[in-house]
Amino acid sequence: MADGPEAPGAVPLGRPSLGDAELAAVAEVFRSGWVAGAGPACRAFEEEFAAACGAGHAVAVANCTAALHLALLAYGVGPGDEVIVADYTFPATGHAVLFTGATPVFADVRADTATVDPAAVAALVGPRTVGVIAVDTAGLPADYAELGELTERHGVFLVEDAACAAGATYQGRPAGSLAPVAAFSFHGRKGITCGEGGALVTDDAAIADKARKLAAFGLESAWTRAGRTELPVPVFDEPGYNYKLSDLAAAIMRVQLARLPELLARRREVAAGYAALLADVDGAALPREPADRTGSWQSYAVTLAPGVDRARVATLLREQDIGCNFGTYASHLQPVYGPREACPVSAGLFHRQLAVPMHAEMSDTDVERVAEALRKAVENSR
Template sequence: MAGKSGAAAAVPLGWPSLGAAELDAVAAVFRSGWVAGAGPACRAFEEEFARACGVGHAVAVANCTAGLHLALLAHGVGAGDEVIVADYTFPATGHAVLYTGATPVFADVRADTGTVDPDAVAALIGPRTVGIVAVDAAGLPADYAELGELAARHDLFLIEDAACAAGATYRGRPAGSLAPVAAFSFHGRKGITCGEGGAVVTDDAAFAAKVRKLAAFGLESAWNRAASTELPVPVFDEAGYNYKLSDIAAAIMRVQLTRLPELLAARARVAQGYAELLTGLDGVALPGVPDDRTTTWQSYLVTLDPGVDRGRVAAHLREQEIGCNFGTYASHVQPVYGARETCPVSADLFRRQLAVPMHAELSEADVERVAIALRKAVENSS
């Protein structure tokens, strides 16, 4: 592993893998004069990313939350509707439902994967249910065979929240192709990043066109209009949003996409190092990956026994300048939603999971340092 931090330096929880090639790509955009959104760099990235996802269309957007919002709007979601959402996720997923005026209904997750439990989804389907948003938890795809069957049986849409999952697979198929529509994030802690950004991907040309229009105020893109030999005057026939990704960010993403295999391999080596060094540690359960899928290891989440004081463990790690955090949120307990559902598995993971450093810049020495510190912290915190 190419280390970002030496043995005596801080070991951050996350770190972007950006360098000279990305800077050169940005410089090229500067020279082109088109730095705004939805320009030539965006179009090129969209084509490349759609191919990587095994689908026909991609629309680059400002972030994954915007992508989810657009996907829901393109499905016609609105006030009075209910959308079933995986509970154990950053609340952006539920927020996107709220933005449409609909109600998110939170479904519990599997204890072994943190992904949404299809049985929990089935139990929540009611007369107002219009769709399901599954989440690829920390880059691990959900159970799309079962979820797809449920959606088809009840005439519901299915969206893959693939925020963390670029490069993951499920039964040999890439993330992005696991549901009819998917949304990705290119936030700084994701496997590939331009700081902030996202994409909506689909095989449905009409759906992609709807998303593209909604992402640009409800208009055809300025880049397309600029190519006309006439003077087209656009007409606003619906209120869209300014959710475009800048060409500066898209240029970075084009480079990052070419580096995706190496970056995923580096994260996998980190995960393997943790497994070798932490297996058998009393009080700690390590993450696993079902045989029918692969993960991006966007985060490395250990689950502490109930008798282990997570706060004390975290304090010890941070005293050693080792980054850590809780896993993610049990969305249904967040006051913003006023949710009626109970999700005991998600709530339990919310209390007990701990994220330790995971990124492509960690060295073997970093991994060993984290493992030693975690072992000591757990042994002293029970």
């Protein structure tokens, strides 16, 4: 997915890897007659995705925000509660807390990984704290050993916002298995995609059942009722949502999931190419993976030195039809949340990070072109 209409020869910030296999899967759903949500393609994808995440259950939903909202509802979060949220993230993470009537409390992040700092989380735990949402920033898992011990000690829940992290690992375990509940995104900029979509993943059958019910208006899905000979008349005993993923999207996701190893391998090659070509650039710090984890490389964001004009770097790249954007948001600075305590590391990253093209469709020539253009842009933007 590019920033706008893609010019010939352009290198977009992102581009989905979709082809004939995905089209064939959609055609099969057309022929089946069931294109709505939570049908047979969804059920098959849920089983496959749960297995890929090393978890017992997956619930396919419309987007990651829905998955986060359902997770919080399953934990009973409501007005008067506080949920600690990693600050450096797309604000949908904090929005999901607002949806429940609870208050998001933003925790600062590590400067080297941009993932939530466990020490910052520990300092924010208070009498109203009911849980923590960690974020796998740009697909790099957070410090789940420390976060798991902290949340267990305080008796609060831990949710993994793995929106960008399909295929990532932490201490040998796959994203999706790093907290009791995880939420994924299948948006067009993610490593595997059906345009929009998401999933809640958990080992807890009760949480999965609650999420599945709430995702379908608070009812058993129409597909599970369709094969009965009697006439079931569902009863609404609690308000639910229309968060289902269509079977058309699920069919695409089944193909994308099977292709995840190849797509992730290419992203890692692109990241390695950038690392080799940009290692000696003065004024741009490159992303890194700690030894105990691997990222999905959903994005490749360089951190520009304070003396480098990020806006000018972006302009110079875009003038050459090379896509770029800021990294993500320092959520505590967004007006929707009102005044919040400062998160200085997150704020610094928000103002200094620049994401450059990263996707599995990039050629080696694209990588070389972007690296050379970025090198010159940084040199000319001091």
